[in-house]
Amino acid sequence: MAPINIDVSEKLSQALPIYLGTVIGLSLLIMMLVFRSIWLPLIASAGFLFTVFATLGAVTAVFQWGWLGWLFDIHDPAPILSFLPTMLIGILFGxxxxxxxxxxxxxxxxxxxxxSATDSINYGVRLSRSVVTAAAIIMISVFGGFVFSHTTMIRPVGFGLAVGVLVDAFLVRLVLVPAALKLLGPAAWWLPKWLDRILPDVDVEGAKLERTIAHQ
Known part of the structure; x- marks a missing residue:
């Protein structure tokens, strides 16, 4: 089985950059389409990459290097599962x-x-922070329960997902992304004119509908 496992691990490692690039590329396109901004998708995607690296680093430190092994009852540190990065990226991205x-x-x-740009960022955070916080706490609680499972394969998955949600929700989405958007000011909602003409306007905020009604 060892040669098979090595071969599978190599194939997954080769596919991982393509998989991650496809996920990031699609997210950039969809967010540009919805939010009519080029900086917001870039910052949001950069934040996701930060979450992925932080999560994989934490999983490696605990389950492969044995850091805090006494806390998580890890007696024999071992290399992380070959499919774990692919699984974590998919779930955490969603x-x-x-x-x-x-x-x-x-x-x-x-x-x-x-x-204004600053007021709109403050408004968005105030409006949604309770929902994001509640959703994150629920997911952390669920995933965290798997950390102490008797099944060795499940434990790093649960730990990685719990850490990933913790980092992404409370550090990236509620702190780093709004802070970066505030630094950009009105430029946070800038979209090149040529790109604005190419992308269809889905008008999720209903601004066009309001203008149409106002002119009637």
Whole structure:
């Protein structure tokens, strides 16, 4: 079985950059389409990469190097599972974009309806922070329960997902992304004119509908 495991591990390692690049590329396109901004998708995607690296680092430190092994009852540290990065990236991406959409939708709506760039960011965070916090706590509790499972394969998965949600929700989405957008100011909602013409306007905030009604 060892040669088979080595071969599978190599194949997954080769596919991982393509998989991650595809996920990031699609998220950039969808967020540009919805939020009409080039900086918001870039910052949100950079935040997701930070979450991925922090999560994989934490899993490696605990389960492969044995750090805090006494706390998590790890007596024999071993290399992490070959499929773990792929699994973590897929699940964490879905959760991260869910939290980001909650926050950015409120920000974009406020900006479209006349609030300043700074006020719109504050509004979006205030509007959605309780939802993001509650959702993150639920997921951390669920995933954290797997850390102390008797099944060796399940434990690093649960630990990685719990750490990933903790980092992404409370550090990346509620702190780093809003801070970066505030530093950009109005430029946070900038989209090149040529790109604005190419991308279809889905108008999720209903601004066009409001203008149409106002002119009737």
């Amino acid at each position: 959760l991260a974009m869910d939290y980001q959409l909650f926050l950015a939708s409120g920000m974009r709506e406020a900006f479209i309806h006349g609030k």
